[in-house]
Amino acid sequence: MNEYTRGNFKAGFKTLLSTKLRSFWTMLGIIIGVASVITVIGIGSGIKQQVSHQIQHLGRDVIVIRPGELHGSTGLDALSGLNVSGALSSKDVNVVKNVDGVSSVAPISISVAKITRDKIPYNNNLLIGTNGDLPGLLNQSIAYGSFFTYEDEGSKAAVLGDKVAKRIFDEELPLGRTFYYNGQEFIVRGILNEMNTTPLTEQADFNDAIFIQDQVAQELSKNTAPIYQILARPEDPKQYKAVAEKIQNSLYKSHGYQNNFKVITGGKDYDSNGTVLSLLTQMIAGVASISLLVGGVGIMNVMYVSVAERLHEIGIRRAIGATNKQIVSQFVTEASIISLVGGVLGVILAFFINILLRIFSDLKPVMSIELIVLAIFISIIIGIIFGSFPAIKAARKNPIDALRS
Amino acid sequence: MALIELQDVSKLYGFGDATTLALDEVNLTIEKGEFVAVMGPSGCGKSTLMNIIGLLDRPSHGKYRLQAKSVETLRPNQSAKLRRDTIGFIFQSYNLVPRLNVLDNVALPLMYKGVNVTNRIKQASAMLERVGIQEREYFMPNQLSGGQLQCAAIARALINNPKLIVADEPTGNLDSESSRLVMELLADIHKNGNTVIFVTHNPELTRYATRVVYMHDGSIIHDEKTVIGRVASTAKKVAEKSLTSDEEHLLAGVSTMMKTFPTKDSESKTKSRKKPLKGKKKS
Numbered sequence: 001m002n003e004y005t006r007g008n009f010k011a012g013f014k015t016l017l018s019t020k021l022r023s024f025w026t027m028l029g030i031i032i033g034v035a036s037v038i039t040v041i042g043i044g045s046g047i048k049q050q051v052s053h054q055i056q057h058l059g060r061d062v063i064v065i066r067p068g069e070l071h072g073s074t075g076l077d078a079l080s081g082l083n084v085s086g087a088l089s090s091k092d093v094n095v096v097k098n099v100d101g102v103s104s105v106a107p108i109s110i111s112v113a114k115i116t117r118d119k120i121p122y123n124n125n126l127l128i129g130t131n132g133d134l135p136g137l138l139n140q141s142i143a144y145g146s147f148f149t150y151e152d153e154g155s156k157a158a159v160l161g162d163k164v165a166k167r168i169f170d171e172e173l174p175l176g177r178t179f180y181y182n183g184q185e186f187i188v189r190g191i192l193n194e195m196n197t198t199p200l201t202e203q204a205d206f207n208d209a210i211f212i213q214d215q216v217a218q219e220l221s222k223n224t225a226p227i228y229q230i231l232a233r234p235e236d237p238k239q240y241k242a243v244a245e246k247i248q249n250s251l252y253k254s255h256g257y258q259n260n261f262k263v264i265t266g267g268k269d270y271d272s273n274g275t276v277l278s279l280l281t282q283m284i285a286g287v288a289s290i291s292l293l294v295g296g297v298g299i300m301n302v303m304y305v306s307v308a309e310r311l312h313e314i315g316i317r318r319a320i321g322a323t324n325k326q327i328v329s330q331f332v333t334e335a336s337i338i339s340l341v342g343g344v345l346g347v348i349l350a351f352f353i354n355i356l357l358r359i360f361s362d363l364k365p366v367m368s369i370e371l372i373v374l375a376i377f378i379s380i381i382i383g384i385i386f387g388s389f390p391a392i393k394a395a396r397k398n399p400i401d402a403l404r405s
Numbered sequence: 406m407a408l409i410e411l412q413d414v415s416k417l418y419g420f421g422d423a424t425t426l427a428l429d430e431v432n433l434t435i436e437k438g439e440f441v442a443v444m445g446p447s448g449c450g451k452s453t454l455m456n457i458i459g460l461l462d463r464p465s466h467g468k469y470r471l472q473a474k475s476v477e478t479l480r481p482n483q484s485a486k487l488r489r490d491t492i493g494f495i496f497q498s499y500n501l502v503p504r505l506n507v508l509d510n511v512a513l514p515l516m517y518k519g520v521n522v523t524n525r526i527k528q529a530s531a532m533l534e535r536v537g538i539q540e541r542e543y544f545m546p547n548q549l550s551g552g553q554l555q556c557a558a559i560a561r562a563l564i565n566n567p568k569l570i571v572a573d574e575p576t577g578n579l580d581s582e583s584s585r586l587v588m589e590l591l592a593d594i595h596k597n598g599n600t601v602i603f604v605t606h607n608p609e610l611t612r613y614a615t616r617v618v619y620m621h622d623g624s625i626i627h628d629e630k631t632v633i634g635r636v637a638s639t640a641k642k643v644a645e646k647s648l649t650s651d652e653e654h655l656l657a658g659v660s661t662m663m664k665t666f667p668t669k670d671s672e673s674k675t676k677s678r679k680k681p682l683k684g685k686k687k688s
């Protein structure tokens with residue numbers, strides 16, 4: 001840095017300090033521009049992340065086996081969303097488990113049951129029979145305690161959905177507490193985190209469900225708890241289609257060459273999710289460009305005004321012998337300092353807005369490093385261009401014309 | 406070799422019907438070491454002339470040679486460097502940068518020259534001492550009186566030790582005491598061998614000059630050498646004439662009376678341009 005530039009930097013900061021108010025207004029434009037760009041883009045990518053998270057939740061690599069439409073009472077299906085045709089059984093679970101390349105399998109059987117806790121009856125509880133693979137298949141985390149495993153087979157362990165714990169037990173953490181179902185005592189072994197997705201249908205709220213061993217559920221309901229679906233995951237996601245085909249063949253064989261079941265592979269079903277995501281991506285890009293434009297125009301405006309205001313000063317400086325280059329360089333330095341400081345303050349403001357949004361709304365804006373760097377970078381570029389452009393213009397005038405303004 | 410040579414220099418402002426002829430084929434030669442006072446009524450083109458001489462503006466027509474070098478051929482960078490190193494311009498309205506303190510203002514031309522900070526501050530401070538306001542070097546311009554501001558502006562004009570000082574009504578906004586101070590400073594610079602050109606409406610101040618140039622409607626109508634310490638004879642005449650006719654005019658300065666300036670009965674030195682005086686507006 002040569003003597004002149006160093007002087008410029010000092011002068012730049014001096015300018016900032018000595019004209020606090022105007023610098024503040026100038027900067028405010030940049031701060032708001034940068035903060036709003038970051039916030040808007042952050043909200044957009046936050047929403048996208050949430051949506052794609054929900055889609056991921058059911059895992060794109062999970063194969064779903066459902067009873068065939070043939071055996072379903074379709075009218076009821078449409079209403080309840082639950083297919084209760086009962087074409088799938090625990091036997092099918094074992095068949096799928098033994099298919100080559102399947103790493104985990106979990107049935108989901110559903111019954112609506114009455115339970116009692118401390119002699120108080122609770123009706124209409126969604127009771128889901130499954131096994132220890134379910135959390136892994138749903139990418140579902142456990143808040144407290146643990147899910148049951150294959151070693152617990154036959155035991156009366158229960159895991160509660162997020163809402164059940166609060167609804168039936170008068171505490172948040174009823175670990176180790178008991179309830180009765182069909183005269184059997186169950187011990188609460190774990191509590192799930194809130195599920196963002198409804199793996200089955202809108203109607204079956206997994207957050208309000210009690211999970212028990214499928215085997216136990218079948219026994220206690222005397223095999224009236226239909227298996228609504230079986231989830232399976234291939235060892236190698238790349239073998240997804242091949243494994244699905246193998247499952248199809250094995251079940252076809254074990255069902256006596258009857259096609260009374262459906263193996264649903266992600267492909268078709270999840271396509272719409274991909275479209276949603278790409279639409280979201282496009283929307284975010286659109287909103288981001290508009291907000292960048294608005295922020296940029298704001299910065300531009302503010303820089304332009306501050307230079308126009310200083311035309312007289314440019315005249316003085318030129319009259320006493322500043323070259324055009326020196327004047328432009330002074331303005332570029334000042335503009336970069338103002339837009340850098342404004343950009344950083346804008347990021348800080350965006351950070352606070354982010355926190356407030358997370359506290360007071362369901363939005364979870366994402367502030368990525370790339371976004372922050374980009375916003376600061378753009379604010380500096382725009383600041384420099386529009387800070388120096390009028391200075392360049394002024395530098396072309398006769399000194400006396402600049403002085404007259 | 407003359408320091409300044411103007412040859413048929415004209416300056417036009419505006420276009421079409423609104424064209425103003427601010428300078429009308431002015432010829433003027435100023436040698437190194439002269440102390441020239443420029444006088445004339447308001448609007449006769451004094452400031453326009455100063456701006457052109459000081460390289461703040463360019464003539465519309467004609468030739469201007471500064472140090473025998475034609476100004477038209479200068480690139481913007483070169484004229485900026487001439488303004489910085491060779492010319493010190495002093496304005497009626499001081500024109501200090503309001504955001505900088507006095508010291509920084511005075512040091513500004515040094516900064517543009519590339520002098521390092523310590524030397525800049527040292528030299529600027531010394532210059533402020535020379536013009537007598539060193540104790541106010543850290544004041545902001547809005548904390549100074551007009552006289553002090555003009556002293557600071559002079560210090561800034563002198564800081565690069567220019568050969569030529571161009572001052573457009575340096576005392577125009579000052580009382581007689583401050584005016585005297587400012588003129589003493591200019592006289593001091595002149596004594597050191599520099600050339601000084603200044604505009605004034607006050608005949609008294611021609612005492613400091615070695616030469617007085619009178620202008621009217623964009624032309625130089627009279628040019629006389631004078632003796633330092635004495636009011637220029639023509640200026641005096643005009644002043645006395647006004648004294649008898651209208652006292653108000655004296656108070657307002659000579660500008661109004663200069664319009665009735667006698668061109669025919671002037672002394673031998675008068676370069677009387679025998680053409681009738683044109684209106685300021687050329688149609």
Ligand SMILES: Nc1ncnc2c1ncn2[C@@H]1O[C@H](COP(=O)(O)OP(=O)(O)OP(=O)(O)O)[C@@H](O)[C@H]1O
Nearest residue numbers: 418419425427446447448449450451452453454685
């Ligand atoms: N930028 C401009 N645009 C148009 N006309 C101008 C401009 N500057 C000066 N003029 C005109 O040129 C003429 C000369 O103006 P100038 O400022 O040189 O007069 P002056 O002798 O300095 O007057 P004063 O004693 O009042 O300062 C005037 O008629 C003025 O109106």
Ligand SMILES: [Mg+2]
Nearest residue numbers: 451452453573
């Ligand atoms: Mg003037």
